[in-house]
Amino acid sequence: xxxxxxxxxxxxxxxxxxxxxxxxxxxxxxxxxxxxxxxxxxxxxxxxxxxxxxxxxxxxxxxxxxxxxxxxxxxxxxxxxxxxxxxxxxxxxxxxxxxxxxxxxxxxxxxxxxxxxxxxxxxxxxxxxxxxxxxxxxxxxxxxxxxxxxxxxxxxxxxxxxxxxxxxxxxxxxxxxxxxxxxxxxxxxxxxxxxxxxxxxxxxxxxxxxxxxxxxxxxxxxxxxxxxxxxxxxxxxxxxxxxxxxxxxxxxxxxxxxxxxxxxxxxxxxxxxxxxxxxxxxxxxxxxxxxxxxxxxxxxxxxxxxxxxxxxxxxxxxxxxxxxxxxxxxxxxxxxxxxxxxxxxxxxxxxxxxxxxxxxxxxxxxxxxxxxxxxxxxxxxxxxxxxxxxxxxxxxxxxxx
Amino acid sequence: xxxxxxxxxxxxxxxxxxxxxxxxxxxxxxxxxxxxxxxxxxxxxxxxxxxxxxxxxxxxxxxxxxxxxxxxxxxxxxxxxxxxxxxxxxxxxxxxxxxxxxxxxxxxxxxxxxxxxxxxxxxxxxxxxxxxxxxxxxxxxxxxxxxxxxxxxxxxxxxxxxxxxxxxxxxxxxxxxxxxxxxxxxxxxxxxxxxxxxxxxxxxxxxxxxxxxxxxxxxxxxxxxxxxxxxxxxxxxxxxxxxxxxxxxxxxxxxxxxxxxxxxxxxxxxxxxxxxxxxxxxxxxxxxxxxxxxxxxxxxxxxxxxxxxxxxxxxxxxxxxxxxxxxxxxxxxxxxxxxxxxxxxxxxxxxxxxxxxxxxxxxxxxxxxxxxxxxxxxxxxxxxxxxxxxxxxxxxxxxxx
Numbered sequence: 067x068x069x070x071x072x073x074x075x076x077x078x079x080x081x082x083x084x085x086x087x088x089x090x091x092x093x094x095x096x097x098x099x100x101x102x103x104x105x106x107x108x109x110x111x112x113x114x115x116x117x118x119x120x121x122x123x124x125x126x127x128x129x130x131x132x133x134x135x136x137x138x139x140x141x142x143x144x145x146x147x148x149x150x151x152x153x154x155x156x157x158x159x160x161x162x163x164x165x166x167x168x169x170x171x172x173x174x175x176x177x178x179x180x181x182x183x184x185x186x187x188x189x190x191x192x193x194x195x196x197x198x199x200x201x202x203x204x205x206x207x208x209x210x211x212x213x214x215x216x217x218x219x220x221x222x223x224x225x226x227x228x229x230x231x232x233x234x235x236x237x238x239x240x241x242x243x244x245x246x247x248x249x250x251x252x253x254x255x256x257x258x259x260x261x262x263x264x265x266x267x268x269x270x271x272x273x274x275x276x277x278x279x280x281x282x283x284x285x286x287x288x289x290x291x292x293x294x295x296x297x298x299x300x301x302x303x304x305x306x307x308x309x310x311x312x313x314x315x316x317x318x319x320x321x322x323x324x325x326x327x328x329x330x331x332x333x334x335x336x337x338x339x340x341x342x343x344x345x346x347x348x349x350x351x352x353x354x355x356x357x358x359x360x361x362x363x364x365x366x367x368x369x370x371x372x373x374x375x376x377x378x379x380x381x382x383x384x385x386x387x388x389x390x391x392x393x394x395x396x397x398x399x400x401x402x403x404x405x406x407x408x409x410x411x412x413x414x415x416x417x418x419x420x421x422x423x424x425x426x427x428x429x430x431x432x433x434x435x436x437x438x439x440x441x442x443x444x445x446x447x448x449x450x451x452x453x454x455x456x457x458x459x460x461x462x463x464x465x466x467x
Numbered sequence: 468x469x470x471x472x473x474x475x476x477x478x479x480x481x482x483x484x485x486x487x488x489x490x491x492x493x494x495x496x497x498x499x500x501x502x503x504x505x506x507x508x509x510x511x512x513x514x515x516x517x518x519x520x521x522x523x524x525x526x527x528x529x530x531x532x533x534x535x536x537x538x539x540x541x542x543x544x545x546x547x548x549x550x551x552x553x554x555x556x557x558x559x560x561x562x563x564x565x566x567x568x569x570x571x572x573x574x575x576x577x578x579x580x581x582x583x584x585x586x587x588x589x590x591x592x593x594x595x596x597x598x599x600x601x602x603x604x605x606x607x608x609x610x611x612x613x614x615x616x617x618x619x620x621x622x623x624x625x626x627x628x629x630x631x632x633x634x635x636x637x638x639x640x641x642x643x644x645x646x647x648x649x650x651x652x653x654x655x656x657x658x659x660x661x662x663x664x665x666x667x668x669x670x671x672x673x674x675x676x677x678x679x680x681x682x683x684x685x686x687x688x689x690x691x692x693x694x695x696x697x698x699x700x701x702x703x704x705x706x707x708x709x710x711x712x713x714x715x716x717x718x719x720x721x722x723x724x725x726x727x728x729x730x731x732x733x734x735x736x737x738x739x740x741x742x743x744x745x746x747x748x749x750x751x752x753x754x755x756x757x758x759x760x761x762x763x764x765x766x767x768x769x770x771x772x773x774x775x776x777x778x779x780x781x782x783x784x785x786x787x788x789x790x791x792x793x794x795x796x797x798x799x800x801x802x803x804x805x806x807x808x809x810x811x812x813x814x815x816x817x818x819x820x821x822x823x824x825x826x827x828x829x830x831x832x833x834x835x836x837x838x839x840x841x842x843x844x845x846x847x848x849x850x851x852x853x854x855x856x857x858x859x860x861x862x863x864x865x866x867x868x
Contacts, residue, residue: 428840429500440841444845453532456531465535467535
């Protein structure tokens with residue numbers, strides 16, 4: 067279903083929609099036949115809500131596809147995550163809260179070590195401390211090349227986001243990292259004729275960077291990967307007439323939410339409870355809230371089954387505060403699975419709950435992978451959740467007579 | 468799956484398929500946690516049939532989309548309801564059993580009231596009685612404009628279907644109803660250059676109508692909305708080699724069935740039993756029967772939960788007559804949901820039952836929303852039902868070697 071089709075059916079309403087995303091929510095049992103993290107958690111509020119909700123399993127990108135955070139979020143926000151690919155450079159820039167614009171081409175930068183012959187001896191410059199990296203980034207900001215403006219935003223240790231801004235810049239550019247030591251960095255090559263000028267600008271920047279960093283061993287040069295522009299998405303206001311707000315403590319999620327035209331709200335503090343406080347404070351100002359819980363994914367990637375269980379229980383303990391706001395539609399889901407036993411994102415579908423006054427509820431007081439697999443929403447693309455949320459919020463008119 | 472793909476697999480067979488559509492069948496519980504209309508109904512025959520059938524929930528148009536009758540029926544007939552949009556004017560003409568052809572552009576007409584300055588004072592001309600409307604329609608039939616022939620078909624009170632017929636006419640035309648009083652009607656404007664002549668013809672008709680109706684206050688002019696041609700669909704005979712018949716007491720459904728190339732059978736009487744009698748009378752003459760029950764939707768739109776339950780029970784009581792005919796394939800479904808608690812069409816998926824000799828049956832003697840949610844057909848697009856019916860009727864050859 068095309069977004070334009072949805073857009074023409076939109077009608078105004080006073081209803082409020084909340085999308086509560088526990089990152090990497092889906093899991094696996096610790097041992098075969100056991101319970102997943104979500105099934106293990108003691109979560110009386112989520113289970114009670116499940117009885118009044120429709121359940122299903124969402125597939126973020128496609129069957130068998132393990133999503134990164136970008137595509138996982140685009141899908142749960144209702145966009146096609148394959149048509150709208152977010153490149154690695156753009157994700158790196160979003161991750162440090164850099165507000166990428168339509169004239170920006172971003173790349174993932176590494177400080178690296180070169181020998182006297184210009185051959186790479188360390189692709190990560192000995193993982194220099196972040197403080198050194200920040201000083202080096204500052205010195206790179208002095209570089210000037212005709213046709214573009216540059217931004218260098220430190221990420222962590224040897225990593226930084228590189229952004230070049232200028233009218234008509236292209237991201238059809240090859241990477242400079244040869245992915246091995248003993249050879250010089252590769253030049254940036256235009257992958258399309260229209261990218262020739264952009265390639266030249268990037269190469270001039272790199273040449274100057276090498277001069278600026280000449281005395282800074284081990285970080286005496288840079289590597290750039292994943293040149294990318296942001297896909298241009300129509301936002302929630304334009305598409306759905308929704309005043310949408312995002313609550314997230316990590317830059318990458320704020321960035322993807324900004325792509326969807328959401329207003330990113332400031333959070334005082336870094337706890338999940340702080341995010342719920344932000345939700346309460348801004349409740350009257352928006353129609354749609356995306357609230358992101360990062361800690362489930364972190365626990366999953368650490369392989370800490372018990373920690374992931376505890377994070378889910380913490381969210382469950384906060385749920386009454388959300389329910390007290392009386393949202394018209396509440397979706398609880400994840401952007402992908404991150405089973406602790408895999409210590410990584412995975413391809414498994416994501417347990418999803420849709421609550422609304424006129425939802426056709428299951429009557430089963432259990433929110434878990436297996437309960438969702440038997441749910442009335444079935445196994446469905448994650449991007450189908452948003453249209454259903456809009457419908458249950460009475461924001462979609464009838465199609466046809 | 469494209470219809471052309473299906474068409475090339477078609478093989479002849481002697482089997483008979485029945486599509487029993489209870490309009491707006493899907494429902495919601497009266498109160499949270501309760502039973503829906505279908506779940507409440509005492510329906511021993513449908514429940515017994517469910518045990519020998521496959522069950523599922525069909526999505527007529529897309530997730531969250533509330534279908535009108537046109538798109539809901541196109542989907543259950545196996546056509547894509549978004550690609551094949553039926554405009555409001557065309558639906559109005561179908562509703563009065565007007566046989567729209569490929570050269571016809573239809574619109575929804577209203578008689579309206581204008582003041583001496585030509586400003587609208589009542590968009591519905593005081594809802595004049597149908598008898599007056601019929602006489603006025605008769606007088607409009609005298610109007611002649613070069614390049615088109617006109618048909619004026621009264622619907623009810625101030626409403627009529629307006630059809631202009633002529634080679635090369637376009638429906639890319641704007642509406643004349645400003646949707647408010649105190650301003651004059653809008654002229655018809657061509658939305659594409661190729662529609663200029665059609666706009667001119669429509670405007671000449673309206674100008675003459677104003678003269679003809681000048682002395683007929685309150686109905687002294689007309690408004691036209693929703694100009695549309697019928698989408699041209701390949702029919703069941705052409706696609707599937709099916710001699711298909713439609714049994715429906717309401718013009719709109721007869722019209723959509725005619726679009727699919729079905730022969731519309733005359734029904735003696737207006738009861739559901741009368742429709743079953745028609746089915747019996749013509750059993751030997753066709754391969755495919757669509758039997759439409761309007762009363763479930765009417766009850767749903769009235770908000771009469773109990774009436775909807777009783778209509779379902781009435782259909783259940785008639786089911787043995789249908790089963791006595793021994794259809795090879797029987798699909799029981801709806802074109803959309805019309806929960807009594809919403810008093811309107813809704814986006815909720817539709818409980819669907821597929822019976823055939825070689826269906827993989829559930830063994831669960833219950834036909835209801837929740838039973839269908841757990842059914843082996845899953846949650847599926849409504850347009851996928853027809854190919855499955857054809858397969859179970861032994862009318863589809865193997866694909867590939």
